[in-house]
Amino acid sequence: MVEKSETNSVDALRAGKAKMMKIFISFAAGMAGLLFGLDIGVISGALPFITTHFDLTSRLQEWVVSAMMLGAALGAISTGWISFKLGRKKSLMSGAVLFVLGSLGSACAPNVVFLIISRVLLGFAVGIASYVAPLYLSEMSGKEDRGKLISMYQMMVTIGILTAFLSDTAFSYGGHWRMMLGVISIPAVLLLVSVFGLPDSPRWLASKGNFDKAKEILRSLSTDDAKADAELAEINESLKVKQEGWSLFKENKNVRRAVYLGMLLQAMQQFTGMNVILYYAPQIFKHAGFANTEQQMIATVICGLTNVLATLIAMKTVDKSGRKPILKIGFGGIALGTFLLGLCLFMINAGYSALWISIVAVIMTLFTIASFAMSAGPVVWVLCSEIQPLKSRDFGVACSTTTNWIVNMIIGATFLTLINLFGIAVTFWIYTSLNIIFIFLTVLLIPETKGISLENIEKNLMDGKKLRDIGV
Ligand code: BGC
Numbered sequence: 001m002v003e004k005s006e007t008n009s010v011d012a013l014r015a016g017k018a019k020m021m022k023i024f025i026s027f028a029a030g031m032a033g034l035l036f037g038l039d040i041g042v043i044s045g046a047l048p049f050i051t052t053h054f055d056l057t058s059r060l061q062e063w064v065v066s067a068m069m070l071g072a073a074l075g076a077i078s079t080g081w082i083s084f085k086l087g088r089k090k091s092l093m094s095g096a097v098l099f100v101l102g103s104l105g106s107a108c109a110p111n112v113v114f115l116i117i118s119r120v121l122l123g124f125a126v127g128i129a130s131y132v133a134p135l136y137l138s139e140m141s142g143k144e145d146r147g148k149l150i151s152m153y154q155m156m157v158t159i160g161i162l163t164a165f166l167s168d169t170a171f172s173y174g175g176h177w178r179m180m181l182g183v184i185s186i187p188a189v190l191l192l193v194s195v196f197g198l199p200d201s202p203r204w205l206a207s208k209g210n211f212d213k214a215k216e217i218l219r220s221l222s223t224d225d226a227k228a229d230a231e232l233a234e235i236n237e238s239l240k241v242k243q244e245g246w247s248l249f250k251e252n253k254n255v256r257r258a259v260y261l262g263m264l265l266q267a268m269q270q271f272t273g274m275n276v277i278l279y280y281a282p283q284i285f286k287h288a289g290f291a292n293t294e295q296q297m298i299a300t301v302i303c304g305l306t307n308v309l310a311t312l313i314a315m316k317t318v319d320k321s322g323r324k325p326i327l328k329i330g331f332g333g334i335a336l337g338t339f340l341l342g343l344c345l346f347m348i349n350a351g352y353s354a355l356w357i358s359i360v361a362v363i364m365t366l367f368t369i370a371s372f373a374m375s376a377g378p379v380v381w382v383l384c385s386e387i388q389p390l391k392s393r394d395f396g397v398a399c400s401t402t403t404n405w406i407v408n409m410i411i412g413a414t415f416l417t418l419i420n421l422f423g424i425a426v427t428f429w430i431y432t433s434l435n436i437i438f439i440f441l442t443v444l445l446i447p448e449t450k451g452i453s454l455e456n457i458e459k460n461l462m463d464g465k466k467l468r469d470i471g472v
Pocket of ligand 1: 274
């Protein structure tokens with residue numbers, strides 16, 4: 001009797017420890033997401049003050065904004081190699097150091113060149129974070145809650161964007177742009193400190209031949225040794241392929257298929273037009289009567305909040321109803337939202353000034369943001385970290401994450417040109433058509449990976465199954 005209750009309390013202690021470890025892992029990776037979001041969100045509020053301070057031309061303003069995206073693309077592509085060689089933990093650590101340096105550098109910049117260089121550095125950190133954190137989470141979580149954990153990471157991204165809007169508002173009263181940029185170093189230090197306590201990914205350790213350590217970590221994350229050992233056996237099985245990364249990509253058609261699918265998914269995510277909506281939202285709200293700065297700020301915060309709240313829907317549904325249905329609904333929602341938004345803006349530009357048109361435009365803006373946040377926002381990051389085979393996972397995820405940043409840059413750079421060429425309404429309708437195409441692409445090409453181990457997905461891929469069936 002006594003023995004049984006002792007066993008029970010040992011089990012409870014172990015379960016408690018495993019749970020604490022998982023919470024800590026989510027917290028640390030979540031901090032990386034928060035920084036990703038803070039850095040995306042912070043510049044819009046700071047730019048007007050920076051422009052006045054350094055007397056910037058519009059070309060230089062574009063450089064200040066896009067330096068971060070350029071850095072992020074470079075960061076993501078080079079971290080593939082670093083994270084393969086040094087592991088996820090050390091890569092995150094180097095990202096955190098760069099976050100601290102980049103944010104302090106931008107805050108103290110004596111001239112615009114220094115500012116741009118600091119923003120490239122910061123972008124490099126964002127590239128590392130957006131690459132390593134979802135990958136690490138996918139490798140640390142079980143098949144039952146993998147989608148939820150990575151969606152939680154995306155939620156931290158959205159919270160980061162919202163927090164940046166709020167902190168920009170607070171500092172904007174005194175025009176303190178240096179504070180806006182510098183305050184980000186606080187969560188960056190927090191990330192750095194927490195990463196020290198993280199275990200390395202057991203999958204990465206196993207791929208480097210360190211099976212004992214991999215087993216130890218898997219057991220510490222589980223309440224059942226036999227289950228943890230079975231997981232290690234599955235990992236070992238998937239490591240039997242001989243080559244790695246780039247050479248595997250060149251020689252193995254199945255690996256190439258996974259890499260291209262990841263790149264396609266990230267391109268789809270960006271071509272939804274979500275970031276354009278985020279950039280353009282203040283203008284739409286202005287049309288709707290949110291005229292003064294304070295009202296505009298409130299409008300921006302409403303957008304940020306919608307983004308956060310709708311991500312919660314994805315967290316709840318992604319491991320239950322699955323990735324594919326959410327994606328289809330999301331692309332459908334964005335297509336409808338951008339179509340009606342375009343129509344409202346078309347009517348406004350044609351001289352119709354009824355208030356209801358502006359109100360519908362605002363509702364459609366929020367609807368489009370919500371449709372993205374409950375679907376492609378999180379789900380694309382989830383899928384991209386799931387579909388790559390272990391031996392070429394770093395390479396594959398580096399390619400897809402870099403695609404995200406490059407397309408993000410293209411969208412930002414072409415937005416104004418598109419508006420000048422076709423007008424705002426047609427620009428949004430171009431995104432409508434793209435989202436309709438994405439519904440078909442989802443049906444035809446995207447696999448359902450809910451509740452399936454990474455090793456099984458890999459086996460199906462390597463057996464040559466159709467992409468849409470590798471999760472079955
Ligand atoms: C995207 C970003 C976007 C953000 C919005 C992310 O998943 O990659 O480009 O700005 O979601 O919440």
